[in-house]
Amino acid sequence: MTLTVYNTLTRRQEPFETVEPGKVKMYYCGVTVYDYCHLGHARACIVWDVVRRYLQFIGYEVRYVQNFTDVDDKILNRARQEHSSMETVAERFIKAYFEDMARLGIKEADEYPRATHTMNGIQRLIHELENKGFAYPSDGDVYYAVRQFGEYGKLSGRKLEDMQAGASDRVNIEDPEYQKKKDPFDFALWKAAKPGEPAWESPWGAGRPGWHIECSAMVRDRLGETIDIHAGGADLIFPHHENEIAQSEAVTGKPLANYWLHNGMVKVDGEKMSKSLGNFTTIRDLLDRNVDPMALRLFVLMAQYRKPLDFTDDAIAAATNGWHTLKEGLLFGHQYGKQLGWEVNSSPLPEFVERFKEAVNDDFNFPGGVSVLFELAKELRREGNIIVHEGKTDTPADELQKQWQTLVTLAEVLGLTAQPEAETTVNDGLSDAEIEDLIQQRQAARKARNFAEGDRIRNELQAKGITLIDSSEGIRWHRS
Numbered sequence: 464m465t466l467t468v469y470n471t472l473t474r475r476q477e478p479f480e481t482v483e484p485g486k487v488k489m490y491y492c493g494v495t496v497y498d499y500c501h502l503g504h505a506r507a508c509i510v511w512d513v514v515r516r517y518l519q520f521i522g523y524e525v526r527y528v529q530n531f532t533d534v535d536d537k538i539l540n541r542a543r544q545e546h547s548s549m550e551t552v553a554e555r556f557i558k559a560y561f562e563d564m565a566r567l568g569i570k571e572a573d574e575y576p577r578a579t580h581t582m583n584g585i586q587r588l589i590h591e592l593e594n595k596g597f598a599y600p601s602d603g604d605v606y607y608a609v610r611q612f613g614e615y616g617k618l619s620g621r622k623l624e625d626m627q628a629g630a631s632d633r634v635n636i637e638d639p640e641y642q643k644k645k646d647p648f649d650f651a652l653w654k655a656a657k658p659g660e661p662a663w664e665s666p667w668g669a670g671r672p673g674w675h676i677e678c679s680a681m682v683r684d685r686l687g688e689t690i691d692i693h694a695g696g697a698d699l700i701f702p703h704h705e706n707e708i709a710q711s712e713a714v715t716g717k718p719l720a721n722y723w724l725h726n727g728m729v730k731v732d733g734e735k736m737s738k739s740l741g742n743f744t745t746i747r748d749l750l751d752r753n754v755d756p757m758a759l760r761l762f763v764l765m766a767q768y769r770k771p772l773d774f775t776d777d778a779i780a781a782a783t784n785g786w787h788t789l790k791e792g793l794l795f796g797h798q799y800g801k802q803l804g805w806e807v808n809s810s811p812l813p814e815f816v817e818r819f820k821e822a823v824n825d826d827f828n829f830p831g832g833v834s835v836l837f838e839l840a841k842e843l844r845r846e847g848n849i850i851v852h853e854g855k856t857d858t859p860a861d862e863l864q865k866q867w868q869t870l871v872t873l874a875e876v877l878g879l880t881a882q883p884e885a886e887t888t889v890n891d892g893l894s895d896a897e898i899e900d901l902i903q904q905r906q907a908a909r910k911a912r913n914f915a916e917g918d919r920i921r922n923e924l925q926a927k928g929i930t931l932i933d934s935s936e937g938i939r940w941h942r943s
Contacts, residue, residue: 466521466824469769471700471723472618476826481691482721487518487525488686490720492678492695492703493575495532496556497541499745500563502774503696503729503736509763510726511694512569513877514827520876521820528685529572530678531557533579534671539660549661553579563746567756568878576681578672582663584680585672588714589652597713601643603655603668607675609648612709618723619701623648650706652676675706682719683711693720697727697769727771736774744774754779757879758786764829764877785837786879791847792840793874793881796867799850803860811869815839819873832877839870851941852932893927902931902938 466479481487491511494504515527533553542552564571578585589605592598597611609615609623616622626648640651651673656662662669672680682690688711695704704723711719728735731742750756762782766772796805815835822831846863849856856863874880901920908916921931924940932939 464821464824467826468722468724469826470721471725472720474620477722479722481523482689485522485524487523487692488690489515489518489525489527489692489694490678490682490686490690491527491529491572492693492699493529493531494560495535495537496553496560497535497537498556499559499747501736501743501745502731502749505563505567505746505749505759506729506763506772507696507726508564508569509567509760509878510768510827513764513829514692514694514724516570516876516878517823517827521824526686527572528574528576528681530681531560531575531577532674532677533557533577534661534677535674550579553577559747563750566750567746567760568880570878574685576685578677578681581677581680581684582672584684585676586653586665588676588680588683588710589672590666591714592652592710595713597710598652599645600667601645603670604640604643604651605653605667606644606649607652607706607710608645609650609709610646612713614712615709616705618705618708621701621705650675650702652710675703676710678703679707679710679719682707683715688715688719689717690720692722692724694724694726697725700725726768727766730771730773732775733773755783755786757790757881758783760878761786761789761833764833767830768827788844789836789840789870789874789879790881792836792843792867792870793879794883795843795847796864796871797883799847800864800867802850803863805860805864809861809864809868811872812865815869816873819876829877832873836870836874836877836879839866839873843867843870851939854939893929898924898929898940902940905931906938 467476468479469476489511491507494500500508511529515525518525531553534549538549538552541547542549545552561571589598592607593600593605596608598605598607653665653667653672653676654670655667656669656671660671662671682693693704693707700723708719730736731740731744734740734742736742736744749759758779759782762774762779763772765782765785815838819832819835822828822835825831843863843866846856846858901924905917905920908914908920924931928942929940930942932941
């Protein structure tokens, strides 16, 4: 089957067709860099990383752009608290972002535009909106005239009349910003400079951009007027993505994006994650508690990407156990390939690749893809146990190699990778040579009928994670 995706804009699952055949332009609304990334960011970044990887796997050339919001009230507040500058805060947390993403195995985007580097594009877009009657200046600010855009609300499904009916209790008519607006629904495209804040010169006076206009300008500057995929968290549907559509399409008269994709939110023990509830967890805090980054990736991918994801200790423990199974399968070739006589690379098994694609083609059904990986990994683990305990297997070596190559290939699409650990500095420092020496000592003791000494050596090895297997073909050992 061909790839179909759920489009938030149309509220239905649709066949995926690109503007330009064989190429995908994809934009992901990135982070506002005022703090360390949390579990919600981890989910979003993993999901869109794997969407990109999968599109490349099925043959698309993907241009993937992810922005940084590096001018914002939250960044300015952090800078004030630290007696620092907005630029210093932004740079520190951009650096931290890349550190966290590297630990999670996130591939870098093709480009990371920043709001502060896109001022010309932002001002040009505001100027065009003003010329077309969709924006108006007011005492140093510039506002978007929401009612001028007839399709406002088409992404979120919200209607202005319904929002107006429920807004009367929330509007503060004494608010200076409210008094600058022609309509309560209008939002800021440009904000006049305030004392002590960074500002840029503009036709409307010194100031800085509003949040929504930044992404519209960055998409247009880096990817053009119409892109294939605009992605982000479900919390961005309204107002951020709704406002992006209103800004961009009012100027170009073209769709900003043909497919709007949104990942579900993360909860912690059934509650919304927030600092006030004390359940706010950063990526680095979690990984520093010895949670394997691959287990976290697996945890995210075992859930349907559009649904809420509940982070619990039991859930991460289950994902960790699942990762151990996959890891055993992924390391099979490193452990037994030489013994099985593998010399050249093999090709993946087409039937498993097709099953994997059939699953994931259904709106990026990564849990279905993961199940194919588990099937392969469990079979390889079973074969590994047979080799350890019997010294050989009846399954043809080339068949095992194809199974392993298939697992490695499909796991890589999901960003799940495993590397063999160094053999000489594990298990309390026992090297392979030291283990072999102790085995020789045990054999000598048994030959001299000193069975107590033989048992002592065996127990010593077992205490250090080394299992001995006596067979008619000699003694074999493996690390637990």
